[in-house]
Amino acid sequence: MSTDVKSLLCVDAVLDASDRMLQEAQHGGTPFSVDEDALNALARELAERIRTQYGRQAVPLHARWRHFETACPETFMIFMERLQGTSDIGTAEALIDLAVVSVLLDAGAGKAWRYHSPEAGIIGRSEGLAVASLEMFMQGIFAATEDDPNRVDAHALINLKPEQLAEGLQHRSDNALAGFEGRCAMLNALGHTLNDHGLSRCADILKPYRTLEEASDVLERFLCVLGFVFPSRLTLDGIPMGDVWHYGPWNEPVALHKLPQWLSYSCIEPLAYVNVHLERDDSLTALAEYRNGGLLMDAGVLKLREPYLIEEQHHPGSDVIIAWRALTVGLIECLADLVRDILETSSEDLPMGGILQAGTWAMGRERAARLRNGAPPLSIISDGTVF
Numbered sequence: 001m002s003t004d005v006k007s008l009l010c011v012d013a014v015l016d017a018s019d020r021m022l023q024e025a026q027h028g029g030t031p032f033s034v035d036e037d038a039l040n041a042l043a044r045e046l047a048e049r050i051r052t053q054y055g056r057q058a059v060p061l062h063a064r065w066r067h068f069e070t071a072c073p074e075t076f077m078i079f080m081e082r083l084q085g086t087s088d089i090g091t092a093e094a095l096i097d098l099a100v101v102s103v104l105l106d107a108g109a110g111k112a113w114r115y116h117s118p119e120a121g122i123i124g125r126s127e128g129l130a131v132a133s134l135e136m137f138m139q140g141i142f143a144a145t146e147d148d149p150n151r152v153d154a155h156a157l158i159n160l161k162p163e164q165l166a167e168g169l170q171h172r173s174d175n176a177l178a179g180f181e182g183r184c185a186m187l188n189a190l191g192h193t194l195n196d197h198g199l200s201r202c203a204d205i206l207k208p209y210r211t212l213e214e215a216s217d218v219l220e221r222f223l224c225v226l227g228f229v230f231p232s233r234l235t236l237d238g239i240p241m242g243d244v245w246h247y248g249p250w251n252e253p254v255a256l257h258k259l260p261q262w263l264s265y266s267c268i269e270p271l272a273y274v275n276v277h278l279e280r281d282d283s284l285t286a287l288a289e290y291r292n293g294g295l296l297m298d299a300g301v302l303k304l305r306e307p308y309l310i311e312e313q314h315h316p317g318s319d320v321i322i323a324w325r326a327l328t329v330g331l332i333e334c335l336a337d338l339v340r341d342i343l344e345t346s347s348e349d350l351p352m353g354g355i356l357q358a359g360t361w362a363m364g365r366e367r368a369a370r371l372r373n374g375a376p377p378l379s380i381i382s383d384g385t386v387f
Helices: 003-008 011-026 036-054 064-071 073-082 088-104 125-138 154-158 162-169 180-196 202-206 215-226 258-274 290-298 307-311 319-343 352-372
Strands: 032-034 115-117 121-123 244-247 252-255 302-304
Touching: 003 011, 011 032, 011 215, 011 252, 011 319, 032 319, 036 319, 036 352, 064 073, 064 088, 064 125, 064 258, 073 125, 088 125, 088 180, 088 202, 088 258, 115 125, 121 125, 125 162, 154 180, 162 180, 180 202, 180 215, 202 215, 215 258, 244 319, 258 352, 290 302, 290 319, 290 352, 302 307, 302 319, 319 352
Parallel strands: none
Antiparallel strands: 032 302, 115 121, 244 252
């Protein structure tokens, strides 16, 4: 692997791109301007939200488990009880396997799709995809044999048929899931990628577990494998780079790594079962997705210099979307520092995973629901593999 490739498959690449984009925005060099007064006002609002909701309690991390706990607590409890007969390493590996497929299936579902669950009822968006993925996992859809359903095997993913996934996700003409074909192709590609790397299941990506010292180490393990899973985008030295995009104004690649970072956040709790403790680790970044980015636009922190762009549809690889996502990372990092100063706390006590969970993601969704019936402020053509 070349130096150029390595430099993009890491958390520092995301921070470097976001810092540079933020500097350019402050000097008029991006499609967006930044209002620092609005950023300060948003920090005060978020700090008050955290103070009211959590007090002195530790804020949980922004991870897939929060969706299971809120959307289908009884089903999730049954699932965890089913794992009680296994070893700690068996529990960790089952949870990591579940996290991988559930997070990868979680790109925007679209406004129309709904999932009907016996426990959760009719539910859409991220929570609906969370419940669907958990129920499919419990049915053993991603496992190679019926004897051991609590796993995601390469062989099962390779042979996963669109009809099986459509049935599991309740995708049909009158309940269409945005980017369904992309999701199915991504899971098939994950199976082939695991097999090509000599790995039998998703959890094998993180072995050996004890050598993981920071959450950013978890991310780098995933980035070495997951780039091969996503549709063809930017490739360097024959290696697909995943959530890395060519940004026209720089004529350079910009790394964002949204889904792999959220997956890394979601693997922190499972790793505790094998005595790898990364809970208050702050080595990952904010997530470059449309809830965090939408919050910044709706709060007036980010403003389009060309208002007509709000009326157009945008591909994830367009310059305006790349700039928006990179600025989202940089500004949420600034917002986190402001919030910590207001609350007189540290990044160890309130890491980025807590900032995301405590407010920016939920606040972004709340504003979107109020202003646009849940849609993001910029219209994105989804292929089911980015957001």
